[in-house]
Amino acid sequence: MQPRNMSMSGVVDLAAVKAAGEAKAKAEQARADSARTGGGGGVSPSALVIDVDEAGFETDVLQRSTEVPVVIDFWAEWCEPCKQLGPLLERLATEYNGRFVLAKVDVDANQMLMQQFGIQGIPAVFAVVAGQALPLFQGAAPESQIRQTLDQLIQVGEERFGLTGIVVDADAEAADSAPAEVPAGPYDALLEAAAQALDASDFDGAVQAYRNVLSDDPVNTEAKLGLAQAELLRRVAGFDPQKVRADAAEKPADPTAQMDAADLDLVGGHVEDAFGRLVETVRRTFGDDRDAVRVRLLKLFEVIGPEDPRVIAARTALARVLF
Numbered sequence: 001m002q003p004r005n006m007s008m009s010g011v012v013d014l015a016a017v018k019a020a021g022e023a024k025a026k027a028e029q030a031r032a033d034s035a036r037t038g039g040g041g042g043v044s045p046s047a048l049v050i051d052v053d054e055a056g057f058e059t060d061v062l063q064r065s066t067e068v069p070v071v072i073d074f075w076a077e078w079c080e081p082c083k084q085l086g087p088l089l090e091r092l093a094t095e096y097n098g099r100f101v102l103a104k105v106d107v108d109a110n111q112m113l114m115q116q117f118g119i120q121g122i123p124a125v126f127a128v129v130a131g132q133a134l135p136l137f138q139g140a141a142p143e144s145q146i147r148q149t150l151d152q153l154i155q156v157g158e159e160r161f162g163l164t165g166i167v168v169d170a171d172a173e174a175a176d177s178a179p180a181e182v183p184a185g186p187y188d189a190l191l192e193a194a195a196q197a198l199d200a201s202d203f204d205g206a207v208q209a210y211r212n213v214l215s216d217d218p219v220n221t222e223a224k225l226g227l228a229q230a231e232l233l234r235r236v237a238g239f240d241p242q243k244v245r246a247d248a249a250e251k252p253a254d255p256t257a258q259m260d261a262a263d264l265d266l267v268g269g270h271v272e273d274a275f276g277r278l279v280e281t282v283r284r285t286f287g288d289d290r291d292a293v294r295v296r297l298l299k300l301f302e303v304i305g306p307e308d309p310r311v312i313a314a315r316t317a318l319a320r321v322l323f
Helices: 011-015 017-036 057-066 080-095 111-116 143-161 170-177 188-199 203-216 221-237 241-250 255-267 271-284 287-304 309-322
Strands: 049-051 070-075 101-106 124-129 132-138
Touching: 049 080, 057 070, 057 101, 057 124, 070 080, 080 101, 080 143, 111 309, 124 143, 132 143, 188 203, 188 221, 203 221, 221 255, 221 287, 241 255, 255 271, 255 287, 271 287, 271 309, 287 309
Parallel strands: 049 101, 070 101
Antiparallel strands: 070 124, 124 132
């Protein structure tokens, strides 16, 4: 996935005539529709600050930026300046009341985005307006400077693209938080079939069933976890464990040998060993080999779960090796 129409050379690139015309026309149409319906349809205040990952970048940032400027905060849990800047940006997003949306990107979990934006250090703050990206500032800048930068960004969005922001409906927050009866999920039968296939060692069937769910609901947590597990078990099903271990010992720089051994480590319950092996392999490799190992490690993170402390520690170690 590549962000489209990205340009890092500054605000001047936002004057692309075609993009500006399309964005402005869309904004004017949205205002006309709102006027006909008497307004309404506003978002809740909580929708002004969102967490974004690589899978959702197209929708959550690029598409959204045709309606409102999107400010991207690249951060990480281990970054101390991020802990100062993040809450400030969140407060300003609420205060500006829909004039921009704040998208938070955890670089440990989304290193491809970090590479695509050419980020050398964090915190780093970018903006995307009508699909066009530009750097805003790096580091924990003073609030007065941040406000000035945001004001300029909003002015560019309005004057060149006709983006007047989104309507915020405070009442929507209360409606969103009201308890509601939860109906049976539309994918319960598919998920149950996938789980049964997994229990029966029908890994191909399980993989396909989970993919069927994700094709309609890409953020379905249960399906993402199940798919990661099914793919792992399918990979190791045909392994000769002794040969895999021997190859890994004899070829410490061979990415395939190390990935196979890491799969066996994880299936055997040796989680730290699996993660450590792949982090070290990332350190040893370059180019496509390095990226393949990094992607495999991210898939193994999905098997264990993002909140597991072993995953958090491994993400930090991976970031240090990469950057």
